[in-house]
Every structure is written in structure tokens, then in C-alpha cells.
Amino acid sequence: MVEQRDSNVETTITDPAGEDYGKVKGRTQREIIWRRFKRHKLAMIGGLILVLLYVAALATPWIAPYGYAEPDFASINQGPSLKHPMGTDEIGRDELTRVIYGGRVSLLLGLGVGVLSTIIGTAIGIFSGFYGKFVDTTAMGFTDFMLTLPFLPILLVMGSIYNFTAVTITFALVLLLWMTIARLVRGQVLSLRNQEYVLAAKAVGVSDLKIMLRHILPNVVGVMVVQATLVTAEAILIESALSFLGLGIQPPTPSWGNLLEDARTTMTTQWWLTWFPGMMIVITVLCVNFLGDGLRDALDPKAVE
Amino acid sequence: MLAYIVRKVLFSIVVLFVASAVIFVLVSLSGDPLAELRTNPNVQQADIERLTAQYGLDQPLPVQYVIWLGDLLHGDLGTSFKQYASVNSIIAPRIIPTFLLVGSALAVTAILAIPFGVYSAIKKYTLADNVGTFLSFLGFSMPIFWLGLLLQLVLGIYLAAWAGTRIFFVSGMTAVGDTGPIDLLQHLALPVTALAVIEVATLSRFQRSAMLDVMSSDYLRTARAKGLSQWTVYLKHALRNAMIPSVTLLALKVGLIFNGAVITESVFAWPGLGFLLVDSLNKGDYNVARGILIISAALIVVFNLVADLAYSLVDPRVSYD
Numbered sequence: 001m002v003e004q005r006d007s008n009v010e011t012t013i014t015d016p017a018g019e020d021y022g023k024v025k026g027r028t029q030r031e032i033i034w035r036r037f038k039r040h041k042l043a044m045i046g047g048l049i050l051v052l053l054y055v056a057a058l059a060t061p062w063i064a065p066y067g068y069a070e071p072d073f074a075s076i077n078q079g080p081s082l083k084h085p086m087g088t089d090e091i092g093r094d095e096l097t098r099v100i101y102g103g104r105v106s107l108l109l110g111l112g113v114g115v116l117s118t119i120i121g122t123a124i125g126i127f128s129g130f131y132g133k134f135v136d137t138t139a140m141g142f143t144d145f146m147l148t149l150p151f152l153p154i155l156l157v158m159g160s161i162y163n164f165t166a167v168t169i170t171f172a173l174v175l176l177l178w179m180t181i182a183r184l185v186r187g188q189v190l191s192l193r194n195q196e197y198v199l200a201a202k203a204v205g206v207s208d209l210k211i212m213l214r215h216i217l218p219n220v221v222g223v224m225v226v227q228a229t230l231v232t233a234e235a236i237l238i239e240s241a242l243s244f245l246g247l248g249i250q251p252p253t254p255s256w257g258n259l260l261e262d263a264r265t266t267m268t269t270q271w272w273l274t275w276f277p278g279m280m281i282v283i284t285v286l287c288v289n290f291l292g293d294g295l296r297d298a299l300d301p302k303a304v305e
Numbered sequence: 306m307l308a309y310i311v312r313k314v315l316f317s318i319v320v321l322f323v324a325s326a327v328i329f330v331l332v333s334l335s336g337d338p339l340a341e342l343r344t345n346p347n348v349q350q351a352d353i354e355r356l357t358a359q360y361g362l363d364q365p366l367p368v369q370y371v372i373w374l375g376d377l378l379h380g381d382l383g384t385s386f387k388q389y390a391s392v393n394s395i396i397a398p399r400i401i402p403t404f405l406l407v408g409s410a411l412a413v414t415a416i417l418a419i420p421f422g423v424y425s426a427i428k429k430y431t432l433a434d435n436v437g438t439f440l441s442f443l444g445f446s447m448p449i450f451w452l453g454l455l456l457q458l459v460l461g462i463y464l465a466a467w468a469g470t471r472i473f474f475v476s477g478m479t480a481v482g483d484t485g486p487i488d489l490l491q492h493l494a495l496p497v498t499a500l501a502v503i504e505v506a507t508l509s510r511f512q513r514s515a516m517l518d519v520m521s522s523d524y525l526r527t528a529r530a531k532g533l534s535q536w537t538v539y540l541k542h543a544l545r546n547a548m549i550p551s552v553t554l555l556a557l558k559v560g561l562i563f564n565g566a567v568i569t570e571s572v573f574a575w576p577g578l579g580f581l582l583v584d585s586l587n588k589g590d591y592n593v594a595r596g597i598l599i600i601s602a603a604l605i606v607v608f609n610l611v612a613d614l615a616y617s618l619v620d621p622r623v624s625y626d
Contacts, residue, residue, distance in 0.1 A: 042439075145320050148609060150601035152564045153582055154331065157594055160586035161335045237448050241568050244450045245583055260451060267454060268462055278451035285446035293442075 036298040043294020046287035053284060056100060057107040066094040068101040069252045080272055087272035089262065099277055102254040105166050106236050107284065109173075114232030116174045118224050121181025126212050126220070128182070129189025140186065143179045151176040155238065159247030166255075169248060173235045181227045188220050222299035229292030233285045240281050256281050310614060317610045324602040325377065329370045332595040338362070338386040341589075360384065373595075382596035387588050392596040396578065402478055403577030406570070407562050409493060410500035415555060418505045419548065422512025426520065426547075427539060437509070444506025449565065453499040453572035460495060476574035496573040500566065504558070511554055516547040549619055556612035560605030 027035070038044060056063060066072075072092035080087045086095035128139035158164070158172055192198060193216070201211050242248030243257025251258050256277045263273035339356055342348045357363050361372050376383060382392035425434040461475035474480070474492045519525065520543055528538045567579030574580060578597050585593040 141316075144316075145323060148320050148560075148602065148605050149324060149327070150560075150564045150598060150605055152567055153579075153594075153598050153601050154328075156567065156582060156586055157331060157335075157591075157598065160589075160594075233446065240448050241450055244448075245568065245571055247583075247586065257448075260454065264454065267458055271458070274451075274454055274458065278448070278454070281448050281451065282443070282446055285448075286442060289442055289446050 033298045037294050040290075040294035040297055042290040043297075046290030047294070049283065049287045050291060053103065053107055053287075054111075057104040060100055060104045064097045064100045066097040068098050068254050069093065070097075077266075077270055079270075086276045087270065089270070089273060090266065095259075095273060095276060098254040098259055099256070099280055102256045102259050102277060103280060103284070105249055105253065105255045106239060106257075106281070109166055109170050109239055110232040110236040110284075110288070112170045113173045113177060113235035114228045116170070117178040117231050118181055118228040120174065121178040121227070122185050122217075122220065122224050124178070125182040125185025126189055126216055129186040130193055130208070130212055130216065132190075132193075136186070140183070143182050146176070147179045147183075149176070152238070152241075155242060156245065156247050159242055159245075163250060164242070164248050166249060166253075169239055169242070170235075173238060177231050177234060181224065181231070184223050184227060185220050188223055189216055192216050192219055222296075225299060226292050226296045229288050229295065233288040233292070236281065236285055236288070306617075309617065313610055313613055317606050321603060321606050324606070325374060325599055326370060328595060328598045328602065329373060330366070332591050332598065333366060333369075335589070335591045338589070338591060360386075377599065382599075383592050385590055386592050387585075387590040392593050395593055396581070396596055396600070399576060399578045399581045402575060403563065403566060403570070403579065406493070406496055406500070406575055406577055407559070407566055409497045410504065410566075411555065411559065411562065413497060413501040414504040414508055417501070418508035419512050419551060421505065421509040422551070423516050423539070423544060423547070425509070426513045426516035429517065437513075441506040441510050444502055447503060447506075449499055449503055450568050450572050452502060453496070453569060456495045456499055457572070460498075478576050496569050496575055499572070500562065500569050503565075504562065508551055508554065508558075512547065512551045515550045516543060519543045519547040549616070552619075553612050553616045556608055556615060560601075560608040563604050564601055 070093060072088070072094075074092065075084070075088050076092040077090055078084055078088045078092075084094050084096065086099055088094055089098070124139055124143070128136045128143075155172060155176065159169075162168060164172065198211060198215050201215055206214075239248055239255065240257035240260070243255045244261045246258070246261060248257055249255035251262070259277040260274065263270065263277070267274050337343075338360070339353060339362065342353055342356070361369050364372070373383060380393075382396065384391055385395055388395065421437060425437045428434050457475040460473050464473065465471045472491065473494050475495065478489070478492050480488050480492075520539075525538060525543055528542045529535075533542075563578075566575075566577065567582060569575065570577045570579035571583050578600065582594055582597045585591070585597075
């Protein structure tokens, strides 16, 4: 966030009639953003649920009630019960355990793709917008080119050639999802680079890299954060679709997508195998999107208090 | 203006050429298409040599690309690795089903999303608008394949069991023997719903914010000030400008929806290009996959170009430099 040096200074406010309102304390930028964010109830709830989900994803081996590949032939195809809250599958594996392990893959992959594509997209966007001319034409030409590639079919082909793991799928998604961020950041930088404070920094001889990091980057944080949530949501959806089509994460490693692929054949009889993993995807992506919406409102400098 | 069009068209052509090279190389990474035959003891060495020459696999990769590109420019996508048929003849029957599915989904999307968006902009922050906002968030947080599964389960299977007769079909495009229009609609309904729900969710939000932008402009205040009715102001004055961005978005999305249809087609076993792609990847028929990929890329490039040009024709504020 932009540092605001004077905002904590206490000011005595006096209105024209001479009445004394006493001491008024200024708010820091951080307080203003947090206040705006708190007002977005759905974003608060979404953020909270996501924190819980990520804690579960990191602590999976300790909180999962069973092993993810642990068959129990005494209890196959059971509906939800106290012993198995999300039921069991055709070889008696506990569905809750498999959903938790599957969530681990989806959640960490989503976060990884979100962070990495934001870093790459922002770097390309800032360089392109800051240097302009030839750099800009080349970088944006490349970005536009990447945007026109049919990314879903390409991912399917990659998946069929390489047999994706959680790590390789993350990199494949980053490769195909950084472009929107680059375009948006570049748009912002085009107007930022001619601001007086940037020109002043240039005039006193601050290096280009330092200007980009100290004066430009803090001003594009808003776009970056909001886009990061959008990319995270998209990555989770695409990974689940790839795994569902059998071209993403391969069994026995569970992922929400391949759990649903397994559930397909028994959809009419074992409804729980179709409903629970799908609901987890929707809840997660919905929370990410609400969080992004709240952050968009909170980080918008034009928003009225 | 003319210079702008020429530049856009030239850029698109360059993009297509580069994309074709990327696609060619990517698919070539799948390895030797004849590997299976080489390990088969019943296949003669001479036959393998003949096939290698026939597919041009004895040439270095750049030469293979140039030959493939030359054929492509003559409208020939090559020969399948797994079937005794040309890629053209395998792909051709799949084109109309995909266009039918995507076209219907787009039509439904436009018909629903634009009125929804306008209505929630006019009724901003009312209960109806808030419910709409929540539903559209739900819509674009929904994995399309899961939505498809739920539609199959609820509207396909449960509804059929309840009504005692099939109302919507959960897979395929036509029933065997019966190819009437009613039958087609019964097959089309669920996949179109799955695609449209997700697209309506996005487009109606977009239409809402475009409408809100226009509603705060000066010329609308003038229209109101001269005593026009609220609805005349909204529908005659505001909507015209507020529709430009969403129609453009829709055109831009055509290409992407074609690609998104891959998943929907697979869920509903819809006999289109997307289903064929997944099918040929599972079979290892990479020449067919290559053909579908290049068609997908061409569709995106063409619709991007159309959207660009349409936008510059409709909106006089766009500059052409």
C-alpha cells in the first residue's frame, strides 16, 4: 500500500463559526481499506471460509479421518452417516477424506497459479507500459497472440501428452493465464508514467528499476490483487474440468475433478459422490470471487467513504 | 479507417501463422505416431517404412510443418493416424452440431442476459438486483461439467422418473431413427442450458455495469429534463449505447465459447468438435486433434477481428490510429 506519512497526525478542526470540534485522528490508508472491506459482508464471509479451507488443505494429513486410498470392503457404497459424513465409494473409501485431499490439490494449485501469473503478468505489464515504444509493441503483440490461442484445447493436448501432475498443471495454467493481468497493468502504467512524481523521480536521477518498484508498483497493487483472485478462481475451475475429462490430475491422487469423473457412472445410485465434490468446488470458487469483489471495492481509490 | 482495417487483418494473419506453428510443434511432441505398429510383430518392416513415408515422418520437423501448412492452405488437414480416413472427412460431420450448440447457447444468452442486466441496473441495490448479483456470482463460480451432471440428474433422470416419460435427453444429438425437430430440441435443451447459465451470469453483470455507466451521463439527464418518460429514457436513449460493449463482448466470446463447448460436449456426448477432440486424444489420434486445434484458433482469430471491426463501426469514438 502507499505510505501515508501525515495521516496519523492529530488535527484540531475548527469550523468557520469558530466552534471547536476537538481532536480528530486521521486514518491511515490501511485503515481506510480495511473499513471498506469490512462493509462487504459476503467478502468477509468468503474470506473466512477460505482461511478455514486453506488451513484444512495444509493440515490435511492430520485432520482427514481416514487415508485417501484406504479401502474398507465392509462398508462400500454407503450414503452419508456419522461414521462417513460424505458417504463411501465403490471400494469403501471415505468420501470426506478424498474430498479433503482433493481440495488440497485444487486450493494450493489455485493459489499457486494466482500468485505466479500475477507476478509474471505484472512484470510484463510494468515493463511494457513504462518503456513504451518497441518494448510495448513487442510485449503486447505477444500478449495478444497468447490471448488468441485456444487455451482449453491446448491444455487438453498437453494433458494427453504429458500426464499432468499438480506441479506441471500449475505451470501450464500460469503459461496460459497471465495475459489479462499484463494488459490491465500496462493500461494503468501508461497513465502513471507521466505523473509528476514519476517525472520528478526521473529528473533527480532515480534508476528505472527503482521507479518501477517504488513509484509504479504500489499504484497497480489494486488491479493485481483483484485479478489474482479472478485467476485463482479460473485455475480451480479449469483444473477440475481437466481432471474430470481424465486429462488432469491422475487417480489415485484425488482431486475434485477426478472424484466427479469417478462419480459419473454411479450418478443415479450414489448421489453423494456427485454432490459433495461439486459443492466444494462451487463454495471455494464462490468465496474466491466474493473476496475479489470485496477487495475491488476496498482498493478502489475512487470509492466514496 | 481503411488503414486500421488493413492493419487488423494483417495482424490476424500473422497470428494465425504463428499459432499454426505453435500448434504443429505442440502436437508433434506427442511422439512417434507409429510406435504402436513398430512393436507389433505382425506388422512388416516394409509396411512401416511405407507409412513413415506416406505421413512424411521421414522428413525433419520444419519440412513436415511446411508440407502440413501447404496442405492446410489448400483445405487439407491430412490423414488420421488411427482410422483409414482423411482428417477432413472425420471433422466435417462434427462442424454443424458444434455450431448448432454454440449458436443456440449464444442466442439464449443474448436474449436473457441483456434484459436481466438492464433491469438490475434500473433497479440498482433493490432486492431483485441483489438476488441477481448473488445468482450471477453463483453462475460463474459453477464448473460447467458439474452443472451439466446436475442437469442430467435432475432434469434428465429424476424428471423422467417422475413424469414417467423422457422429457429431456441426457446425451447425444438425435435419437436413433427419429430425427424430427422436437427430438432435436429435447436433446439440445440440457447442454444449451448448461452453457447459457454460465454465459448469462457473466454477460448480465457486464450489461448491468455498462447500463449504469450510461445512466449517469449528461445526455440522459437532458432527456429526463425535457419530460420524457422513464422507460423511453431507459430503452430508447440509454440502452442503445449500453448495448455496444456487451454485443462486442458477445462477439469476442464466440471463439471462446467454441472452446468452452469442449467440456459441455463431453458431458453430454454431443457429437461436435469438442467431443471429437477429447475422443481423438484418448485414442492417440493426434492428426485429428491438430486439425481441431487449428480450427479453434482460426475461429477465435476471426471472431476477434469481427468484434474489433464491428466495434469501430458502431462506436464513432474509437480512434483508428
